[in-house]
Amino acid sequence: MLHGLTMLPALPETLETPEHNTAIHRMPGHQVRRLQQVAVALFAEELQPWDITPVQYAVLATLERHTPISQTTLSALIAYDRATIGGVIDRLDAKGWLSRTLDPDDRRLRLLSLTPAGRDVLACLHPPVKAVQARLLAPLSVDERQQFEALCLKLLRHHGG
Amino acid sequence: MLHGLTMLPALPETLETPEHNTAIHRMPGHQVRRLQQVAVALFAEELQPWDITPVQYAVLATLERHTPISQTTLSALIAYDRATIGGVIDRLDAKGWLSRTLDPDDRRLRLLSLTPAGRDVLACLHPPVKAVQARLLAPLSVDERQQFEALCLKLLRHHGG
DNA sequence: AGCATATCATATGCATTCTTACGAATTCAA
DNA sequence: TTGAATTCGTAAGAATGCATATGATATGCT
Numbered sequence: 618m619l620h621g622l623t624m625l626p627a628l629p630e631t632l633e634t635p636e637h638n639t640a641i642h643r644m645p646g647h648q649v650r651r652l653q654q655v656a657v658a659l660f661a662e663e664l665q666p667w668d669i670t671p672v673q674y675a676v677l678a679t680l681e682r683h684t685p686i687s688q689t690t691l692s693a694l695i696a697y698d699r700a701t702i703g704g705v706i707d708r709l710d711a712k713g714w715l716s717r718t719l720d721p722d723d724r725r726l727r728l729l730s731l732t733p734a735g736r737d738v739l740a741c742l743h744p745p746v747k748a749v750q751a752r753l754l755a756p757l758s759v760d761e762r763q764q765f766e767a768l769c770l771k772l773l774r775h776h777g778g
Numbered sequence: 779m780l781h782g783l784t785m786l787p788a789l790p791e792t793l794e795t796p797e798h799n800t801a802i803h804r805m806p807g808h809q810v811r812r813l814q815q816v817a818v819a820l821f822a823e824e825l826q827p828w829d830i831t832p833v834q835y836a837v838l839a840t841l842e843r844h845t846p847i848s849q850t851t852l853s854a855l856i857a858y859d860r861a862t863i864g865g866v867i868d869r870l871d872a873k874g875w876l877s878r879t880l881d882p883d884d885r886r887l888r889l890l891s892l893t894p895a896g897r898d899v900l901a902c903l904h905p906p907v908k909a910v911q912a913r914l915l916a917p918l919s920v921d922e923r924q925q926f927e928a929l930c931l932k933l934l935r936h937h938g939g
Numbered sequence: 940a941g942c943a944t945a946t947c948a949t950a951t952g953c954a955t956t957c958t959t960a961c962g963a964a965t966t967c968a969a
Numbered sequence: 970t971t972g973a974a975t976t977c978g979t980a981a982g983a984a985t986g987c988a989t990a991t992g993a994t995a996t997g998c999t
Binding site (some may be wrong): 816818819822833848849850861863864884885886887888 | 976977978980981986987
Binding site for chain 2 (some may be wrong): 943954956957958959963964965
């Protein structure tokens with residue numbers, strides 16, 4: 618079962634049909650927000666045993682491929698705010714999943730690396746995260762999933778992603 | 779120009795191509811999050827003169843069509859958390875754009891209505907909000923926009939929206 | 940070398956977003 | 970009618986998300 622908001626409370630009978638709020642519900646901005654909401658809920662449900670958030674996974678998964686990198690490089694890779702990433706890294710550091718070391722060549726930089734524990738956890742995380750993606754697109758046919766990805770990527774490409 | 783994060787910092791030369799982080803960037807969850815990020819940035823930019831957030835607009839626009847309703851009904855209509863809506867309504871109330879009155883028939887309910895000022899503001903907000911939606915989908919052809927909306931709606935319908 | 944500029948990380952502040960929990964009020968049932 | 974279960978709004982806590990400002994460190998220009 619999904620958590621929280623994705624399970625909407627029942628509406629009064631006079632407001633039951635979606636048509637009653639067409640204006641907002643037909644805006645792509647609203648649709649994208651709702652999809653994000655669903656994706657986060659699915660993630661929380663599937664990853665519940667590990668108590669990890671989508672951002673935290675994104676950080677770990679990126680460090681698996683790019684090590685060592687600075688916080689700024691990391692935030693650019695996953696398109697998160699530099700300031701926000703700081704707190705995320707604090708929590709991952711507290712869990713012992715990554716380490717920060719001062720770059721001897723540039724002491725402004727804190728180079729991030731996965732710890733062995735972080736690497737082990739990440740191996741366990743990949744399957745449920747894949748399951749989240751599968752469940753998110755499950756309502757679509759194979760063709761539609763490819764269309765959806767292509768459209769998303771086209772939008773992001775043109776919006777500077 | 780977009781604000782903040784949508785303008786990503788430059789990456790080191792060794793990491794410049796998107797292919798370097800394929801795993802995450804090909805996940806629909808990540809793509810949806812990025813799209814939401816872009817949509818919020820476009821909204822903030824276009825609505826800057828009014829200092830209003832997407833949630834606040836959603837509340838006002840919904841009250842324009844459904845008045846008066848309780849906070850819980852409102853949150854269900856726009857798929858926002860009940861607790862979250864409370865703070866949003868506080869701010870809109872402080873701006874004098876909506877009013878809360880106790881329902882005499884059920885004193886648990888605070889019925890929400892737009893004030894005349896709120897109605898006036900909303901009239902000014904609709905055009906720039908429409909512009910945000912247009913800019914968000916601008917990279918797509920007319921056909922593609924319809925496809926994108928259809929796919930979003932199909933996903934949301936099956937995910938309990 | 941010395942100074943101005945730019946970059947990295949962080950701190951702060953504000954607004955979301957959601958979970959859990961709780962008091963107040965209402966509805967349902969025995 | 971009284972007691973139990975529900976519902977409404979809110980409070981508290983954790984994590985995001987972004988803008989702005991600050992300190993430390995590099996880099997570039999002269």
